[in-house]
Structures are given as C-alpha cells and as structure tokens.
Amino acid sequence: xxxxxxxxxxxxxxxxxxxxxxxxxxxxxxxxxxxxxxxxxxxxxxxxxxxxxxxxxxxxxxxxxxxxxxxxxxxxxxxxxxxxxxxxxxxxxxxxxxxxxxxxxxxxxxxxxxxxxxxxxxxxxxxxxxxxxxxxxxxxxxxxxxxxxxxxxxxxxxxxxxxxxxxxxxxxxxxxxxxxxxxxxxxxxxxxxxxxxxxxxxxxxxxxxxxxxxxxxxxxxxxxxxxxxxxxxxxxxxxxxxxxxxxxxxxxxxxxxxxxxxxxxxxxxxxxxxxxxxxxxxxxxx
Numbered sequence: 001x002x003x004x005x006x007x008x009x010x011x012x013x014x015x016x017x018x019x020x021x022x023x024x025x026x027x028x029x030x031x032x033x034x035x036x037x038x039x040x041x042x043x044x045x046x047x048x049x050x051x052x053x054x055x056x057x058x059x060x061x062x063x064x065x066x067x068x069x070x071x072x073x074x075x076x077x078x079x080x081x082x083x084x085x086x087x088x089x090x091x092x093x094x095x096x097x098x099x100x101x102x103x104x105x106x107x108x109x110x111x112x113x114x115x116x117x118x119x120x121x122x123x124x125x126x127x128x129x130x131x132x133x134x135x136x137x138x139x140x141x142x143x144x145x146x147x148x149x150x151x152x153x154x155x156x157x158x159x160x161x162x163x164x165x166x167x168x169x170x171x172x173x174x175x176x177x178x179x180x181x182x183x184x185x186x187x188x189x190x191x192x193x194x195x196x197x198x199x200x201x202x203x204x205x206x207x208x209x210x211x212x213x214x215x216x217x218x219x220x221x222x223x224x225x226x227x228x229x230x231x232x233x234x235x236x237x238x239x240x241x242x243x244x245x246x247x248x249x250x251x252x253x254x255x256x257x258x259x260x261x262x263x264x265x266x267x268x269x270x271x272x273x274x275x276x277x278x279x280x281x282x283x284x285x286x
Contacts, residue, residue: 093131095121097145100138105185109139109192140200143190146183147208154179155211158219169274173246173267180250187251213243216278223278238277245270 099120103112112135118125132138157175161168180187193201220235229238249256249266256266 089131092121092123092127096123096128096131097138097142100135101142101186104139104142104189109189112139139186139189140204143186143201143204146186147204150179150183151208151211154209155215158212158215163219163279166275166279169271169279170267172274173270176246176250176270177253177263177267180247180253184251191251209243209247212246213239216242219278223280229278229280242274242277245273 096117099117100112102120103117107116114125114128114135117135117138118128121128128138132141154176157172158168161171163169187205190201190205194205217235217239220229220233220238223229224231224233224235249270253263253266257263
C-alpha cells in the first residue's frame, strides 16, 4: 500500500483513498478495485482557485472608472490621516473651520488654541486632531477656501465691468474695500505669516490676487493698444502697482479712518488713480 496522505490534505474524498501518493507529492490515486485515476486533490483545487482569483483581479483592473467620481474624491476634504471624510465627517470639519474663523476674529492669531476652537465647535480636541494636526493647519484650510472663491470674485470686478462707462474703477475700489472688510482677519493672518517667512501663506496670498493682476494687465494692454496710455507704459508694471494699491489701502482702511479719511474717500481716490492709469489721456507712463 502506498504512503498515507499528507497532513495538509483536506479533500472530501480522502476516506476513499486506498493507495498511491496524493496531494503535492503525487498525481494519481488507486481505489480498492485496483483502478487508478489522476488525482485531483487539494493542490489542484488551490491552483484553480488561484487562477480564478487572477481572472477576477484582471477584470477589476479593466473596469472603467467614472472620472466624475474620481474628481470628487480628489477634491473632497480629507482628514488629518489623508482619508476622505464622509458626509458627517465633512460637516464636522466645516464646523471646526467655522469655529476657527470665529476664534481668529476674536483673538490674536498666536493665542489660538485647539481647546478653544474645539469648545467653540462643541466638540473635543481629539475630534479636532482627526481633521487638523494643529491650529495653523485649520487656518491654512480656511485661507485656501477663501483663495479659490475670493480670487474669482475679485477678478470678476475687473473682467465683468463695463470700463467704457467710467464706473468700473469705482466698482473695483469699492469691491476691494468690501472684500477686506468681510475677510480682513484671515487676510491679516496670511500677511503676518508671509512676513515671517511662511511660504505656504505667501503662495495662498499670491494666488488670491493673481487673477486681478492678470485682468488689470490685459486691461492695460488694451489701453496701450488704442493709445489711451503711453506706448512705453508697461502693462505688467501698471497691473502690479494697481494691485498693490488696492490690497494695501484696503488692508489698512481702519488705520486711515483713524486719521479721518473715510472709506468713501479712499474708494474715490483709488478709482481716480485707476482711471488715470488705464483710461488716461496718453500721458500716463509706468
């Protein structure tokens, strides 16, 4: 009689075995009547199972993904560990961001704590750390959201205005002052961090105003092409100076008001400078 079946054999036909090797060490089995047939035991079934799993993996790799789903996953807010937050998780994250914004408005940036923000959001510091590694990360997320929406809003003040009417410059100046009045606390934090050398805040701030700069540059190109400004004027230089004027004057409005200069006076003066620069009589040169 042949050797006994190996211990790793789990075939249901094991009890019918009479002789001959089985499993991984042989390929035939012999029954009591003397006939032999090829053995299809454990190892064979394992091989077939492995082959089937390979086919399933291949089919899965050929599955066509929905780009809309992929894009949504890429754009969805993520937790601190990189996971995409679910609906409830995103609601918690937004609540934490809203609490962070309120805290920025009420307290100096350097005095903000995770405990204070968590209490304002009616949650725990442990929950905060599931979404942000520190206060700075939460503030960065807030400014990042502002950069996308705010950048489009500010650019539209230039691109959607009717510059031939003469009111566009006033609308641009008033729009900047209103934007800084609404988001001034966050923008001051970005300015402070950028001045301290934090490149992340500097890049966000640059991105926020990049659309305005490009729109003003195009406007200056058009003005130079029709002879409204001097042919030697630099559209890039004009856009840089006007963008800096709009951001800095709007950022320091409260200081100017303490000197007795109203917001209306600031808006009118900035509008006059813009008009003289991009709608001048040909004497403007930068």
